[in-house]
Amino acid sequence: MSRDQPSHRAAPGGLAVAAAWVLAAALSAAGIGRYLNEVFTGIAPSERHVGLALVAAAALVASLALTVAWARRRPMPEASGRRRFLTGLGAALGGLATGGLAAFAPARGWMGTTAPALLPETPRTDPSPRSEWAGARIRSYRRLGRTGFEVSDISLGSAHIRGAAGERIAREAIERGVNYFDTAPDYADAGSEQALGRAMKGRRERMFVATKFCRPDGHLQAGADVRQYVEVVEASLRRLQTEYVDLVHVHACDTVERLLDPNLHEAFERLKEQGKARFLGFSSHTPNLETVANAAIDDGRFDVMMLAYHHGAWPHLGEIIARAHRRDVGVVAMKTLKGAKHEGLLERRPDGDSYAQAAFKWVLGNPDVSCLVISFFEPQHLDEYLYASGKRPSPGDLALLECYDQRIAQLYCRPHCGECLDSCPAGVPIADVLRHRMYLEDYGSPDVARRGYARLGEAAASCASCSGPCTSACPFGLPVRERMVGAHALLARS
Numbered sequence: 001m002s003r004d005q006p007s008h009r010a011a012p013g014g015l016a017v018a019a020a021w022v023l024a025a026a027l028s029a030a031g032i033g034r035y036l037n038e039v040f041t042g043i044a045p046s047e048r049h050v051g052l053a054l055v056a057a058a059a060l061v062a063s064l065a066l067t068v069a070w071a072r073r074r075p076m077p078e079a080s081g082r083r084r085f086l087t088g089l090g091a092a093l094g095g096l097a098t099g100g101l102a103a104f105a106p107a108r109g110w111m112g113t114t115a116p117a118l119l120p121e122t123p124r125t126d127p128s129p130r131s132e133w134a135g136a137r138i139r140s141y142r143r144l145g146r147t148g149f150e151v152s153d154i155s156l157g158s159a160h161i162r163g164a165a166g167e168r169i170a171r172e173a174i175e176r177g178v179n180y181f182d183t184a185p186d187y188a189d190a191g192s193e194q195a196l197g198r199a200m201k202g203r204r205e206r207m208f209v210a211t212k213f214c215r216p217d218g219h220l221q222a223g224a225d226v227r228q229y230v231e232v233v234e235a236s237l238r239r240l241q242t243e244y245v246d247l248v249h250v251h252a253c254d255t256v257e258r259l260l261d262p263n264l265h266e267a268f269e270r271l272k273e274q275g276k277a278r279f280l281g282f283s284s285h286t287p288n289l290e291t292v293a294n295a296a297i298d299d300g301r302f303d304v305m306m307l308a309y310h311h312g313a314w315p316h317l318g319e320i321i322a323r324a325h326r327r328d329v330g331v332v333a334m335k336t337l338k339g340a341k342h343e344g345l346l347e348r349r350p351d352g353d354s355y356a357q358a359a360f361k362w363v364l365g366n367p368d369v370s371c372l373v374i375s376f377f378e379p380q381h382l383d384e385y386l387y388a389s390g391k392r393p394s395p396g397d398l399a400l401l402e403c404y405d406q407r408i409a410q411l412y413c414r415p416h417c418g419e420c421l422d423s424c425p426a427g428v429p430i431a432d433v434l435r436h437r438m439y440l441e442d443y444g445s446p447d448v449a450r451r452g453y454a455r456l457g458e459a460a461a462s463c464a465s466c467s468g469p470c471t472s473a474c475p476f477g478l479p480v481r482e483r484m485v486g487a488h489a490l491l492a493r494s
Contacts, residue, residue: 017066024059031056047221133383138177139390144370145330146303147279149208149246153364154389155180157334157373162191169376170199174206176386182306182332182373184212184251185236186219193239204242210281210304210332211236212251213264219251222258229267233277247279247304254286256295265301279303285335293320297327308335309369311362311401318366325368333363333372338404353388355404358397360388420480423473426462430470430480433460437487453491460488 031052141150156173158166158181166188170181181200183192193211200207213220215232233248248268253259259282271277281304284292289307296302297320305324309317310333321331337359353361356374363372374385393401420430436453453459468481 017063020059020063020066024056024063027052027056027059043219043221045217046215047218047224049221129380129384133387136176136383136386136389138179138386140364141179142370143330144180144208144304144332145324146328147208147246147330151180151208151371152178152389153371154178154360154385155182155332155371155373157375158183158192158196159187160192160375160377161195162188163195166192166195166377167199169379169382170196171203172379172382173376174199174203176382177389178386179206180208180210180332180371180373182210182334183240184249185214185216185232185239186212186251190216190239193236197239197241201241208246209240209242210247210249210306211240211245212249212283213267214251219258220264222255222261222264224261224263226263226267226270229264230270233267233271237276244276244278246277247281248277249304249306250282252286253282253284253292254288256288256292259292259295260299281305281330281332283334284308290316290320293324297324297329300327302329304330304332304370306332306334306373309333309363309372310336310338311359312338312405321366321368330370331368333369334374336360336363336372336374353397354384355400356384357388357391358393358400360385361391361393361397362401364388365392419475420470420473423469425466425469426459428459428462428484429456430484432456433484433487433491436491437483450491453487460484461492463488 031049031054034049035053138152138154140153142153143149144151156170156178158170160166161170181196183196185193187193188195196209200209211233213229213232215235220228220232233245236245237243248271250259250264258264265280268277268280280302282292282296282302283306285308286292293305293307296305307317307321309321324331337356360372360374363369374381376382376385421427424430433453433456436449436456463481463484466481470480470484471478471482474480
């Protein structure tokens with residue numbers, strides 16, 4: 001045998017190489033895909049499944065090595081070195097592409113929240129507050145399902161409350177009749193719970209307090225130990241300086257698996273028996289909101305559900321809310337401002353209420369909604385937001401909302417749409433990226449925005465060199481690629 005002829009004695013067969021890539025793709029979907037989905041959905045780093053992802057990565061490397069060996073030693077008497085190289089390169093790239101697609105497949109449906117991308121000019125409060133808003137108070141209370149508690153129809157969401165300023169806003173809200181607080185350990189790096197705990201001192205018996213099963217760095221995974229579920233709630237109690245919480249939510253729940261985790265339900269029963277938690281709920285603003293909500297209603301163990309709900313909400317949500325009401329499940333609405341894209345739209349009519357007030361009145365026009373939660377993070381919010389309490393939308397309000405929808409037609413990424421996802425060759429979680437852009441531009445939370453984006457691995461970095469098939473795939477004409485490139489420029493750390 002010539003020295004120029006490769007030996008074929010140890011060469012892997014083509015079928016063996018193909019089988020290796022099939023196995024690697026399957027492991028990529030089960031391991032890397034699951035891990036990526038956990039990153040996108042906010043699972044705490046310590047709760048993510050790393051082991052199988054590492055096995056999948058090793059399988060991809062091994063398949064690549066087998067492919068190189070097969071190409072080098074494949075019996076091709078007439079083949080040149082260039083032909084062998086191209087054969088091996090094509091097989092390797094094909095295998096890696098298959099593995100990559102398999103890895104991103106489990107996470108491709110993730111659409112994030114209902115409020116993705118906002119413009120920097122968007123004001124956070126009405127620029128011309130009316131004098132009659134001053135000192136506004138809660139005017140209406142509604143029964144929160146089978147909890148029996150009468151909650152303020154407009155309630156305090158505390159994602160951006162922290163420190164002494166947040167404490168003052170929360171205390172003033174209580175004095176004006178707000179009696180439902182929604183918080184979580186991962187709001188403001190646990191600063192939300194701490195500020196609310198201080199604000200409630202001497203007022204706890206007047207309050208209905210909801211927190212979440214999670215840690216400051218993210219949610220618990222389905223299958224977490226019962227002890228972990230109990231410990232995160234006990235940590236919340238210490239931060240809130242209270243002996244019990246009224247409600248514990250499964251946080252940002254996107255799967256029935258997390259919703260019905262037997263360990264979670266065992267932990268809740270223990271907490272309930274010990275007097276540390278009274279009622280169980282879940283929150284969802286995720287791709288599978290409708291599936292999760294229906295499963296919770298059918299299950300019968302959930303007392304409250306908190307859902308993204310706003311004017312023009314997706315088709316079947318009204319029916320789900322009505323069904324929950326018939327089962328005596330309390331319904332809390334969130335994401336009620338539909339992205340709060342006020343840029344280019346007058347904040348209020350000369351003789352009418354602000355956009356925020358119109359949006360709140362639309363939500364509260366549904367009698368099956370127990371209350372809505374909205375982030376109070378500036379003192380003026382107390383006047384502007386509470387002024388809508390106890391009111392129903394007028395024809396003028398509805399006209400303002402219609403005008404809003406027309407203005408945002410090419411800015412708003414519709415929740416649960418997902419039409420662009422299959423067109424993305426890199427499997428980028430488009431709406432999740434745009435959600436973090438919102439945190440920077442509208443909520444004024446650059447640290448939260450950049451940390452969240454970093455957890456995605458700077459997912460939109462590939463958008464700059466992409467032709468943007470996502471844009472042509474959007475049925476609403478949203479300039480997806482343009483928004484994504486801008487998001488990366490704003491959020492990527494230097």
